[in-house]
Amino acid sequence: MESNEIKEIIRKIVVEIIASNSETDEKPAQFDDDDSLIDGGLIDSISSVQLIEECVLNFGVLIHPAELSLENFDTINRICEFIQSKLDES
Numbered sequence: 001m002e003s004n005e006i007k008e009i010i011r012k013i014v015v016e017i018i019a020s021n022s023e024t025d026e027k028p029a030q031f032d033d034d035d036s037l038i039d040g041g042l043i044d045s046i047s048s049v050q051l052i053e054e055c056v057l058n059f060g061v062l063i064h065p066a067e068l069s070l071e072n073f074d075t076i077n078r079i080c081e082f083i084q085s086k087l088d089e090s
Contacts, residue, residue, distance in 0.1 A: 006084055010080055014037065037076075061083060067082070
């Protein structure tokens with residue numbers, strides 16, 4: 001799978017999670033692929049679990065507890081790099 005495809009899927013997942021947690025019908029705030037999702041307040045701890053579950057379902061990767069870190073899941077780009085590395089392992 002191409003990295004652009006991975007990024008597109010991850011961005012869609014993040015936007016859907018943000019929208020589902022929004023108390024209004026407004027579109028989610030704009031953010032860049034290097035913006036912190038957690039520190040930026042775009043997702044919370046429960047939303048991050050949803051994000052991880054969606055990554056597992058969409059990409060068929062196994063994520064070990066030791067891999068659950070901000071280093072791997074804080075930005076769109078970090079998530080893409082992590083998922084790409086997991087896909088390359090298989």
